[in-house]
Amino acid sequence: MNNYEHLKDGLGLWSELISKNKNLENRPALFLDRDGTIVKYEEYLHDPLKIKINNNICSLIRECNLINIPIIEITNQSGIGRGKYSWNDFNKTEKEIRKILSMQDAQINMLCACAFHQDAKNTYRIKEHSWRKPNSGMIEEAVSIFNINLQKSWIIGDSISDIQSGFNAGIKGGILYNNKDKSFNPKSNFIVKYADTSQNLKWLINEFIE
Numbered sequence: 001m002n003n004y005e006h007l008k009d010g011l012g013l014w015s016e017l018i019s020k021n022k023n024l025e026n027r028p029a030l031f032l033d034r035d036g037t038i039v040k041y042e043e044y045l046h047d048p049l050k051i052k053i054n055n056n057i058c059s060l061i062r063e064c065n066l067i068n069i070p071i072i073e074i075t076n077q078s079g080i081g082r083g084k085y086s087w088n089d090f091n092k093t094e095k096e097i098r099k100i101l102s103m104q105d106a107q108i109n110m111l112c113a114c115a116f117h118q119d120a121k122n123t124y125r126i127k128e129h130s131w132r133k134p135n136s137g138m139i140e141e142a143v144s145i146f147n148i149n150l151q152k153s154w155i156i157g158d159s160i161s162d163i164q165s166g167f168n169a170g171i172k173g174g175i176l177y178n179n180k181d182k183s184f185n186p187k188s189n190f191i192v193k194y195a196d197t198s199q200n201l202k203w204l205i206n207e208f209i210e
Helices: 055-066 087-102 137-146 160-169 203-209
Strands: 013-017 030-032 071-076 110-114 154-157 173-177 191-195
Touching: 030 055, 055 071, 055 203, 071 137, 110 137, 137 160, 154 160, 154 203, 160 173
Parallel strands: 030 071, 030 154, 071 110, 154 173, 173 191
Antiparallel strands: 013 110
């Protein structure tokens, strides 16, 4: 049985508000990719037993929680569209991720996911859906809930498409995580930095509060 509670369209767009209070409104946000960023990369991850959290991302989430920076997870999930696993599998995996994070006093505030892909099956086959990164639809969805200050917001992801999503939404900057590809060089004030699992990312806190 499919879990449609958080599907905006009943098919391929997941929008889940996990936690919100007035102190999180009108604030900058931290947007996080999931696979390869919050968790270590596992192809088509849908088994909760295979989750491995990246510790420096967990620490950063905790620090952001303390200063009322909303944490927004935005994730492409073409595995659903390709028939590799279901939304129920996805939901179970996400709940386990949150459980592991909560044990370290870290909390995600909102989750957005897109299952549409140009090579997906049947009705999931949509080329360049507005929610699928590098497009900015998932960020815009979060803005509609939290009224986010985009000019001071950041995104972290292990793919250039993650960083492009932030650029397309008009945020301050992005951190390309565990990826040294420097081919994305936008001609604008958008900031691009690089980091890996060994680095302390707490410097980003100053970017939110200055």
